[in-house]
Amino acid sequence: MNNSPSQPHLLLVYPSTHKLGWARYFQLPSLSLKQVAAATPLNWRVTLADELHDTVPVNENFTVVGITAMTHQATRAYEIADAFRNRGITVILGGIHPTVLPGEALNHADAVVIGEAEPVWETLLDDLLQGNLQKIYRAPLPEGNRLSIPWARREIFDGKRYLTTQTLQASRGCPYDCPFCIVTPYFGNSFRYRDPDEIAAELQSFDKKLTIFLDDNILGDPERAKPILERMKERNIRWGGQANLRFAEDPELVRLVADSGCIGIFVGIESVTGLHANHPKTANGSSQSDLIKKIRDAGIVLETSIIFGFDDHDESIFEKTLRFLQETAPSLPTFHLLTPYPGTSLFKQFDEEGRLLHKDWKRYNHSEVVYHPKLMTPERLYKGWLEARQEAYSWSSIFSRIKANPRSLFTNLAYNILRKGPNDSLAKERT
Ligand code: B12
Incomplete structure (x- = not known):
């Protein structure tokens, strides 16, 4: 994988409102973001900022920032999103809370993914690179009983200590x-x-x-x-x-x-x-x-x-x-x-x-x-x-x-x- 300056760079953020001390080493990393990373084309560089372990690099540049949010994380997710957007960086919100309240999430994001990332994520990234980003990307409601998902990209957790990745x-x-x-x-x-x-x-x-x-x-x-x-x-x-x-x-x-x-x-x-x-x-x-x-x-x-x-x-x-x-x-x-x-x-x-x-x-x-x-x-x-x-x-x-x-x-x-x-x-x- 190349790391050239022209390589698009995605930052994925897991927001957290409280620091856990030593207990952070006994947590599980976000599977939601691991799957978003897995659905990202391989020519993209992907970095994770997990607020349990990292400070979110709000002053650095990225092609796009993707933030996940359960309801209790939404307020913090919006703060982080606002900080990036104030610097002109594109922000995408996804996860259960933005899925349920996309209108609220759109006050803090350039686009919102409703539902699972896999069916829409590549299209979204293509649209973004072509300057054609839409506001809402809605995954179709799952049907049938077969599930096929890309293997997780676990290397985004390298250097962080969890109970297990x-x-x-x-x-x-x-x-x-x-x-x-x-x-x-x-x-x-x-x-x-x-x-x-x-x-x-x-x-x-x-x-x-x-x-x-x-x-x-x-x-x-x-x-x-x-x-x-x-x-x-x-x-x-x-x-x-x-x-x-x-x-x-x-x-x-x-x-x-x-x-x-x-x-x-x-x-x-x-x-x-x-x-x-x-x-x-x-x-x-x-x-x-x-x-x-x-x-x-x-x-x-x-x-x-x-x-x-x-x-x-x-x-x-x-x-x-x-x-x-x-x-x-x-x-x-x-x-x-x-x-x-x-x-x-x-x-x-x-x-x-x-x-x-x-x-x-x-x-x-x-x-x-x-x-x-x-x-x-x-x-x-x-x-x-x-x-x-x-x-x-x-x-x-x-x-x-x-x-x-x-x-x-x-x-x-x-x-x-x-x-x-x-x-x-x-x-x-x-x-
Ligand atoms: C596994 C799980 C956990 C694990 C999490 C392990 C981990 N770190 O991954 C554990 C047991 C730790 C956990 C804890 C909690 N959980 Co929980 N959990 C789940 C569960 C069963 C599956 C979540 C999951 O990983 N799914 C697999 C991933 C791949 O799917 P996904 O999360 O939906 O993500 C997809 C899309 O949403 C989207 N997406 C998600 N984020 C983003 C971001 C971007 C940028 C994009 C584009 C797309 C995107 O794409 C992903 C891939 O398709 C869900 C139920 C569910 N089915 O959603 C509840 C669920 C998410 N949990 C819930 C809750 C409430 C909690 C707790 C607050 C409960 C508590 N008080 O103890 C805690 C919070 C912990 C914390 N860290 O803050 C609620 C959230 C409700 C809400 N509205 O907020 C859910 C929905 C359960 C429910 N029945 O209501 N949980």
């Missing part, structure tokens, strides 16, 4: 459509899988063991997931990923996950009431407790994400949740505050009901209450969330979970200790 996707999309989630409304309800041979070839290119799948639901289609798990087992890979509890309804899949070098599965339990009418994920036949038990018995480390603040949650939800966690003992519970992200049906509902406290996007981060809960005050919800986190990571709770997970005792202990620190300091900082 070996992240990839086996699929995109999710078969469900939860009211608080943006994935299906904006990326369509097609669940697309890559060819197992293509995934195997990408895995083959990895030199270290630790690999993280960043799918919405890596086990969402058991018949497609199984061949991938077989290959990871053959290659002796250590891997983690996100799924849905219902994978435990298939005993063969559970066994395969356990045998395939899985270091942990993250699942959204969302609410232990499991009752809210529009929650399609909750058990069809088996209860959440049964499914957790099956996963635990197979020795799989399970991280469960709980959300507080649904409309059927009153003050008793905290106690009920802690009791549920004590009884079911998943390895690592995590707790989030319900956040109505723009573009979701939840956002529309709360906005129409006048329940949003503000639209200060940087505070839409799962750890602040940004709306009026139905059955308690925002303050009560916040306090309950903080206390639940603290209680779940008290030594007695940790030990009772570890006792219930004898097949992965040391891993569980290590993970829980790593989690306890940040939970304790958050509680200290905010109470």
Whole structure:
């Protein structure tokens, strides 16, 4: 690849509002930007500025700057975009927030990419070089169930330290459509899988063991997931990923996950009431407790994400949740505050009901209450969330979970200790 002054140069920016200290070395690099880099023609030079590690070089020159933004990053993304545009440098915004609110993003960008970069990025760069840049590049809504994506360009992470840069996707999309989630409304309800041979070839290119799948639901289609798990087992890979509890309804899949070098599965339990009418994920036949038990018995480390603040949650939800966690003992519970992200049906509902406290996007981060809960005050919800986190990571709770997970005792202990620190300091900082 040449590096001549005439070579077009793309700067990709991952905005961050806070510095993480040593914890930055345990983060995963942005797969979104890795894929944008992969879709960039090879005659372009590509540089990454990840604000967790780097200062964004706002005084340097680039042919174009591409910035990604989730909602909590949008305000910072706009600041960076404005700084470049004030110097006459072209800025493109993409990612979930600009996809949902392209009009807002266009106040800070020369063009916005709506949806996935792959189908439109090369055209955009050609238009730019020919002085014909359009304002909106809209990727068609994905269809069918085949996913073919260019291999990630991991060299953009060279020189930065992350937990691993070996992240990839086996699929995109999710078969469900939860009211608080943006994935299906904006990326369509097609669940697309890559060819197992293509995934195997990408895995083959990895030199270290630790690999993280960043799918919405890596086990969402058991018949497609199984061949991938077989290959990871053959290659002796250590891997983690996100799924849905219902994978435990298939005993063969559970066994395969356990045998395939899985270091942990993250699942959204969302609410232990499991009752809210529009929650399609909750058990069809088996209860959440049964499914957790099956996963635990197979020795799989399970991280469960709980959300507080649904409309059927009153003050008793905290106690009920802690009791549920004590009884079911998943390895690592995590707790989030319900956040109505723009573009979701939840956002529309709360906005129409006048329940949003503000639209200060940087505070839409799962750890602040940004709306009026139905059955308690925002303050009560916040306090309950903080206390639940603290209680779940008290030594007695940790030990009772570890006792219930004898097949992965040391891993569980290590993970829980790593989690306890940040939970304790958050509680200290905010109470
Ligand atoms: C993997 C993942 C994570 C990983 C991220 C790992 C990493 N560093 O890559 C982890 C677990 C760390 C994570 C954390 C969080 N996540 Co997350 N995550 C996802 C998930 C499941 C996939 C994202 C992904 O990488 N997809 C693959 C890439 C290739 O696709 P993509 O991001 O859509 O990018 C494509 C396009 O959007 C576009 N694009 C993106 N950026 C740009 C930029 C330019 C210039 C261009 C041209 C195009 C472009 O092109 C890309 C390639 O096609 C999504 C759900 C989803 N399906 O989007 C949620 C999601 C993005 N996360 C979400 C949230 C809320 C969070 C957290 C805030 C949750 C929390 N409080 O803990 C944190 C924030 C962490 C942080 N660093 O700030 C929300 C964001 C909602 C919103 N409106 O902001 C999502 C959409 C989940 C949801 N169901 O609502 N997440």
